[in-house]
Structure formats: C-alpha cells, structure tokens
Amino acid sequence: MKFTRHANAQWKGSGKEGKGILTTASKVLNNTAYSFHTRFEDGKKGTNPEELVGAAHAGCFAMQLSFLLGEENFTPKSLDVSATVTFQDGSITNITLNLEGNIPEIDAEKFQQIAHKAKEICPISKLLNTEIELKVTLTN
Incomplete structure (x- = not known):
C-alpha cells in the first residue's frame, strides 16, 4: 500500500516574535496557530x-x-x-x-x-x- 498525505505551514515574522498557522489537507488542522510562545513557553492557544x-x-x-x-x-x-x-x-x-x-x-x-x-x-x-x-x- 502506498499513499501520500499533505500539510502546510505558513510563518510570518521573526522566530521569536513571528506567528504561524498549520493546515492539513483533511482540515483537522485548519489555520491552527503556532508560535514561539506556544512552542517554548506555556503552549496555550495554539499547538507546536x-x-x-x-x-x-x-x-x-x-x-x-x-x-x-x-x-x-x-x-x-x-x-x-x-x-x-x-x-x-x-x-x-x-x-x-x-x-x-x-x-x-x-x-x-x-x-x-x-x-x-x-x-x-x-x-x-x-x-x-x-x-x-x-x-x-x-x-x-
């Protein structure tokens, strides 16, 4: 069995002050926020x-x-x-x-x-x- 899956990340701004969104083809993630804050700090209001x-x-x-x-x-x-x-x-x-x-x-x-x-x-x-x-x- 062979298949492919697709996801997209969009990032705007610098590493620490910037923000991004993640979207999967299935739309389970649909413009889901991620940032330095959600990755390295409290992780609230977004994913990582x-x-x-x-x-x-x-x-x-x-x-x-x-x-x-x-x-x-x-x-x-x-x-x-x-x-x-x-x-x-x-x-x-x-x-x-x-x-x-x-x-x-x-x-x-x-x-x-x-x-x-x-x-x-x-x-x-x-x-x-x-x-x-x-x-x-x-x-x-």
Whole structure:
C-alpha cells in the first residue's frame, strides 16, 4: 500500500516574535496557530511541532498495536496511549509512550511482547531518530 498525505505551514515574522498557522489537507488542522510562545513557553492557544509529533506517534503506535493484537486473536477493549516528547538543546531527545491496555484473555507477558514489537515496527517510531521508551500497563 502506498499513499501520500499533505500539510502546510505558513510563518510570518521573526522566530521569536513571528506567528504561524498549520493546515492539513483533511482540515483537522485548519489555520491552527503556532508560535514561539506556544512552542517554548506555556503552549496555550495554539499547538507546536513536538505536540503534533507526540499525537502522531501515539496514534500510529496504538493502531499498529491493535493490528498486532488482532493477528494473535486478541481484541482490545481499549488502548490508551500518551506520548511525552522531550525537547532539549535544540533536539527531541526522548519520547516516552505510556500505554494502558484493556485486552480480555491476554497475560501481561504476551501483552508486553506484542507492545514492544508494535513500538519497533510502528512507522512513526521508525521515522524518528531518538530514544523511544515504552511503559506498559495491562488492566483487565
């Protein structure tokens, strides 16, 4: 399977005083504001690249894990994934995926195994050149 997706960023002004907007072809983001303030300060009233990377990674990982669980005949009731993206000295240095899953009839060891495989083969994980940590909790 091959497909492409499109997004657009528009920036006006200097790095610190300027402002930008982000728009995706799907219009889920539609002239969504971002700025120095939303990226490096309080993050309110707009988004930032690290937040978007975190959302993309959490979403991709959860979907990949669901596919892998299905291959093993498990159907999750829920997979809750949060991504914490750490930015330090001009680089994303770490992403921690916190996974809480409710999957009937799976044991913790099998869940760990499948979750770690999902982390390794998730397309967003493979894209990123940073340390990716995974913390797994099974709640049945």
